[in-house]
Amino acid sequence: MTRTLTALGIGLREQVRNRVLVALLVVLPFAFITLAFAVTQDVEMPVRTLVDGETASVMRPMPDVHGVIMTPITSALIAGLAGLFVMRTASVDGRLAVAGYRAREVIAARFGILAAITLLVTGVSVGVMWLDFVPENPLWFAAAMVLLSLIYGMLGILLGAVVDRLAGLWIMLIVPMLDIGLFQDPLFVQSEPDWWMRLLPGYHPVRVLVDAGLTGTVDSAASIGWGLAYLLVVTVAAVVAFYRVSGIHQ
Amino acid sequence: MHRIREGVRLNLQAFVRTPLNLVLAIVLPLVVIEGWGQAMAGLPSMPTVEAIPLDLGRMLGAVFGVAIIAGLLGLVQMIHARSADRRLIQAGFPARTLLATRLLMLTVVAVAVAALNFGVLHVLIDPEAPLVAFAALALAGIVYAFVGALVGAIVPRLFEGSLVVVFLAMMDAFLSGDSPLAADVPDFVEFFPLYHPKAALESAALEGTIATGEFAFVAGYLVVLLALVTTVFTLTMQTSGRWAA
Numbered sequence: 001m002t003r004t005l006t007a008l009g010i011g012l013r014e015q016v017r018n019r020v021l022v023a024l025l026v027v028l029p030f031a032f033i034t035l036a037f038a039v040t041q042d043v044e045m046p047v048r049t050l051v052d053g054e055t056a057s058v059m060r061p062m063p064d065v066h067g068v069i070m071t072p073i074t075s076a077l078i079a080g081l082a083g084l085f086v087m088r089t090a091s092v093d094g095r096l097a098v099a100g101y102r103a104r105e106v107i108a109a110r111f112g113i114l115a116a117i118t119l120l121v122t123g124v125s126v127g128v129m130w131l132d133f134v135p136e137n138p139l140w141f142a143a144a145m146v147l148l149s150l151i152y153g154m155l156g157i158l159l160g161a162v163v164d165r166l167a168g169l170w171i172m173l174i175v176p177m178l179d180i181g182l183f184q185d186p187l188f189v190q191s192e193p194d195w196w197m198r199l200l201p202g203y204h205p206v207r208v209l210v211d212a213g214l215t216g217t218v219d220s221a222a223s224i225g226w227g228l229a230y231l232l233v234v235t236v237a238a239v240v241a242f243y244r245v246s247g248i249h250q
Numbered sequence: 251m252h253r254i255r256e257g258v259r260l261n262l263q264a265f266v267r268t269p270l271n272l273v274l275a276i277v278l279p280l281v282v283i284e285g286w287g288q289a290m291a292g293l294p295s296m297p298t299v300e301a302i303p304l305d306l307g308r309m310l311g312a313v314f315g316v317a318i319i320a321g322l323l324g325l326v327q328m329i330h331a332r333s334a335d336r337r338l339i340q341a342g343f344p345a346r347t348l349l350a351t352r353l354l355m356l357t358v359v360a361v362a363v364a365a366l367n368f369g370v371l372h373v374l375i376d377p378e379a380p381l382v383a384f385a386a387l388a389l390a391g392i393v394y395a396f397v398g399a400l401v402g403a404i405v406p407r408l409f410e411g412s413l414v415v416v417f418l419a420m421m422d423a424f425l426s427g428d429s430p431l432a433a434d435v436p437d438f439v440e441f442f443p444l445y446h447p448k449a450a451l452e453s454a455a456l457e458g459t460i461a462t463g464e465f466a467f468v469a470g471y472l473v474v475l476l477a478l479v480t481t482v483f484t485l486t487m488q489t490s491g492r493w494a495a
């Protein structure tokens with residue numbers, strides 16, 4: 001446990017020492033989310049969500065709806081990129097194993113760094129959103145944000161294990177934009193989503209985000225469970241990928 | 251001249267050697283074209299909000315897709331080759347020649363990606379002035395490739411650089427992209443990299459006209475970007491003085 005904490009502490013210190021990165025992690029979400037609120041038309045729009053367990057269309061101000069979508073895109077994107085780069089530095093971790101670290105200690109430390117970055121970005125994103133819009137159920141909203149960002153963080157690690165950095169960057173930019181920004185956006189998809197949209201990483205968390213952000217009661221609690229199951233699957237896959245690529249098993 | 255040609259050839263060879271990158275450079279924008287088009291067209295019409303036509307949505311998707319592929323490529327190219335470039339300069343290779351090979355390679359790939367995407371766009375929509383529309387799409391790619399190269403020269407770390415390029419591209423797509431959601435778009439959006447290429451593409455594809463003003467602006471934009479990239483690159487690649495470390 002002490003060794004894991006030591007490795008985690010060193011890793012975190014390394015990130016914090018990188019002032020440019022810390023500044024970007026704070027400034028970019030601030031600029032993007034604030035801008036999204038500032039330029040969105042203030043009109044009521046029909047939004048598909050769950051009301052009393054039934055899918056219904058409710059009228060909500062477009063800036064609020066847009067905020068509920070742009071905020072998770074921001075944190076999912078950054079978490080995904082962070083995951084990708086955690087994997088890109090995995091080869092260095094092999095040295096810790098040579099120095100006597102157990103594989104699980106190295107994995108816990110490295111994934112802890114990703115979790116810390118994810119929590120920071122999620123906190124900043126929700127905090128910035130709070131300046132313009134307060135979700136109806138903040139705790140559920142925050143839980144879904146963390147869940148979505150962690151899923152994308154793990155997907156980033158998986159991608160980093162499978163493809164090179166250019167391909168990883170392309171995929172990690174385009175997938176969250178399409179998934180959260182277009183295919184899960186209740187403004188664009190007014191009917192029931194197609195089967196393949198339900199398989200995307202953003203489906204369950206965004207259902208909760210829309211429900212918790214825009215309606216008084218949370219009817220999509222089960223989606224948190226499905227989202228957690230999704231997270232579990234991608235985490236296991238990411239751990240296996242990290243274990244194999246980093247060389248800590250040798 | 252021979253050195254530049256050889257440099258471009260080697261850079262292109264290195265890119266083509268990764269088949270997955272080639273496949274993604276083709277496939278990802280196609281997904282963006284259709285996804286963007288369908289999503290934008292699906293927006294319910296309200297008194298002050300109108301869904302944009304499917305074809306226009308596809309065009310905007312094409313501009314964004316080509317731009318982001320080229321932008322990230324420019325970034326990765328600059329950062330990936332940084333230490334090798336420095337060694338070459340140390341060995342007497344002129345920094346500007348080195349940069350020229352890099353930017354020429356980026357231009358070739360951006361035009362190739364634009365050509366593939368334009369082919370798909372041509373199948374889905376019927377542009378009034380195809381050649382002009384293609385030129386606009388290719389310019390969108392080249393502009394972002396240079397933006398990526400500039401960011402890569404200023405912020406020579408991949409995570410930080412990619413964050414800058416990605417967020418710039420997203421803001422650009424949202425503000426310059428005729429989004430029906432955006433209303434009070436600030437005036438400075440005119441200086442975003444995609445604003446004028448997108449306008450040129452629209453006039454060529456929908457009206458069949460050559461928007462000379464838009465093309466002239468993009469040309470000026472490219473000249474400024476080129477000057478900036480050259481300055482930053484030569485400065486940061488100096489083998490002595492404060493940048494040498």
